[in-house]
Amino acid sequence: MKKKLHANNFDLTKVPFDLYTDENIFQEEYDSIFRGPSWSFLGMESQLKVDGAYFTTEVTNIPVVVVRSPSGVRAFVNRCIHRGSLLCLEPEGVLSEFSCVYHGWTYGLDGALTGVAFERGINGDGGMPESFDKSTHHLEELRLTNYKGLIFGTFSKEAPDFSAFLGPEISPRLDRVLHKKPVLLGKATQVMHNNWKLYVENTRDSYHASILHTFFTTFKLNRLTQSGGLMISETGANHISYSRRGKSDNHDGYNKQNLRANLDDFRLSDPSLLNFLDEFNDGISLQILTIFPTTVVHQINNSLAVRQVIPRSESKTDVIWWYYGFEGDSDAISSLRQKQINLVGPAGFISMEDGAVGAFVQKNAPHSSHNDAIVCMGGDDYKSSSSRVSEAAIRGFWSQYYDMMPPMN
Ligand code: FES
Ligand SMILES: [Fe+2]
CATH class of the missing domain: 2.102.10.10 (Rieske [2Fe-2S] iron-sulphur domain)
Known part of the structure; x- marks a missing residue:
């Protein structure tokens, strides 16, 4: 095993806050990760x-x-x-x-x-x-x-073949949301006032989604009580979190926790926003897939998008949302996708809050130099599981990160 950045990072359940604030670490990430043997999403062939x-x-x-x-x-x-x-x-x-x-x-x-x-x-x-x-x-x-219409690039001759890097657990799940030729519908940019790793961790954090995002929970798009799971590649680098609407959803679980996210008396004047056409024929209504370091591909009902995370500095990040559909989409599914673009993005009903909490953490990180963030929900390793009450995918991210970064004190 390579030496780690910080002694305590042999323990993946702790993340030193200075990894989010140190300019030298940002420079090292530039050299070792972004110009190193990693694959970055660049765009779509349909363009x-x-x-x-x-x-x-x-x-x-x-x-x-x-x-x-x-x-x-x-x-x-x-x-x-x-x-x-x-x-x-x-x-x-x-x-x-x-x-x-x-x-x-x-x-x-x-x-x-x-x-x-x-x-x-x-x-x-x-x-x-x-x-x-x-x-x-x-x-x-x-x-x-060119992976089924998504274009990824690397500066490194040493980067492993992209499919091998995805791993056998994750590639069928990416194929699932690329089952036909993807076509770009439009793009939006969300400016995040936080380190890129805070956003990337957030996308692997299945624990937060239905607690922070009131829209998810109130309208039952995603709850931890729904059936689903986490799948993590052997390296920890890539993952999916998925769930099915309506199956085994015990709403009492949320009522007992007394969470702010559960707003039972709220209604939508246009409930068709929540419609779901089971286009992949497996009942899965939500799949968040991450590829180390900075790519996310999501399906939320019939909203599909690639999120391209662009680190700007140790405390600034842009997220570009590439909304896509498929060649040959029916009018019904095209209009549903367009409507559901409102769920996510800079002003999305779901994703606005991720920008806010990232900035909350970033603001406090310099004042926490003797503390580490705690990510031990669900154990200390990064195994796949049927429970999404887990931070295993975040630990997987850090395992891959430490493997790619050089030793530091
Ligand atoms: S031609 Fe001189 S900088 Fe490009
Ligand atoms: Fe989120």
């Missing part, structure tokens, strides 16, 4: 319909452009190799070559440097030296996986 179609995105603060070229989908750091200017300035479009605004250098869709303005100077005066060979220069390229 790239023709050769030359591109979109820009980011992996933490590294700008990236993803383009369909005649040799397939490719991704490059969105940065000119001459003096480092941003290359593509628009969020998306179609182009025949990349052209830098600063000094006009051009690149093919394969990233090869094709043109240097005034390369030979004027009338042989000035210009690049004879020894400068364009063919040896290329945009920095990422390794890509």
Whole structure:
């Protein structure tokens, strides 16, 4: 076992608060995780319909452009190799070559440097030296996986194959919500005033969901008393939490806890918001799937989205919600998906509170230097279980995190 960041992190049930606040740790994560052997979600193939179609995105603060070229989908750091200017300035479009605004250098869709303005100077005066060979220069390229229409990239040659990284427990669950070709419906960005790991932990925290989110509990979309479970990959890196509406839901469990989340006398004027079409034919109405480090894919009733977590600094994070449906969706399911986009996102009935609690923790974290967060609900390991009253998936995250980060004091 590799040495850990903190001695007490041999114990996965404790998380030192300075992991959320230390700028040096954020820098180390940049080098060891985001530029290291991990896969980051970049976008959807459905955005790239023709050769030359591109979109820009980011992996933490590294700008990236993803383009369909005649040799397939490719991704490059969105940065000119001459003096480092941003290359593509628009969020998306179609182009025949990349052209830098600063000094006009051009690149093919394969990233090869094709043109240097005034390369030979004027009338042989000035210009690049004879020894400068364009063919040896290329945009920095990422390794890509196109997983059933979702595009993931890594900067590392050492990153394991994406499917192997997902593991046999999780890949069928990702396939489940990609059973047809995914089509992007729209995007929204949620700004979080907290460290990225607080949000990623939150998405693995099945314990909080029906306690913090009054909408979930009041309208019985997700309760810990419903049948479901947690599945965690062998490495701890990836997980799903899932539940079925209506099965074995003993509402007394909530009444006895006297929780603020249980607002029995609230009604919706348009209850069709809560409709559920069992499109995957398994009765599962909620599945939250996480892929280390920063990808979440959710199904909440018929709302489907990939959440791309973009760490900005040790205390700022953007979450981009990529709402999707499937090619060939019926009108009925399309309109239900659109309606249920209201459940999640920056102003979502469910997810607003996650932004608030992340900021509450971040604000207090610097004042807790001698304390660790406690994550021992459900044991001290990260095994799959039928109970979601558990923090096992959070412990799985930390196990993978410590494996990827170098030793520190
Ligand atoms: S920085 Fe791009 S051409 Fe000079
Ligand atoms: Fe939440």
